Amino acid sequence: MKTEQKIKLFLVDDDAVFLKSLEVQFLNHADFEIETFSTGELCIRNLDKKPDVIVLDYHLDGIVKNAINGMQTLDKIKETNTGIPVIMLSSQDKIEVAISCMHHKAYDYVVKSETAFVRLQKVISNIFKFQKMEKELNWYMDRM
Structure with missing residues (x-):
């Protein structure tokens, strides 16, 4: 998975x-710039760093009492x-x-x-x- 730039991945x-x-596996097997967060709030506060992809836990209920869960984080990201x-x-x-x-x-769900x-x-x-196919299609459509 080579690109001109490293893929910015939030875990x-x-x-x-x-x-x-997970961070170690991604660092050892691909060319990623990785940032890790233990809560949804921390992830949301860092969205200005413009991640290319976010891998988000569904629950997020183990560290901070009253922290937002993964679904609430997903909604705020969107x-x-x-x-x-x-x-x-x-x-x-399930x-x-x-x-x-x-x-x-x-985008997807992984167990x-x-x-x-x-x-x-x-x-x-x-x-x-x-995303590459979408860009190419848009390029062709713009020329018609």
Whole structure:
């Protein structure tokens, strides 16, 4: 996944061990500029850094009492910038949760598992393939 610039990736999870593991995997396997956040509030406060993709935990309920959860964070991200692709991440393997995330405009939903990193890589790769195709299509449409 090579581009002219590093992909700016925000990782948001209240599980410090999982968050660090994910960060290390991305740093070791791809060319990313990564920022990690343990709460949705911290992520939202840093949206001015213009992330290319956000990987966001569904719950976010483990560190700060009364912190906003992942769905509330997703809604606030989309209020700020609808164009940022947000991949929801959760240990819940329930179709209802995935559907709810998609209704809230998540790009995709990935279940936390031993294959989550591989799945995240694939989803992120697809995001940039889709964006490239969209730009090319717009370029062609502008010339007609």
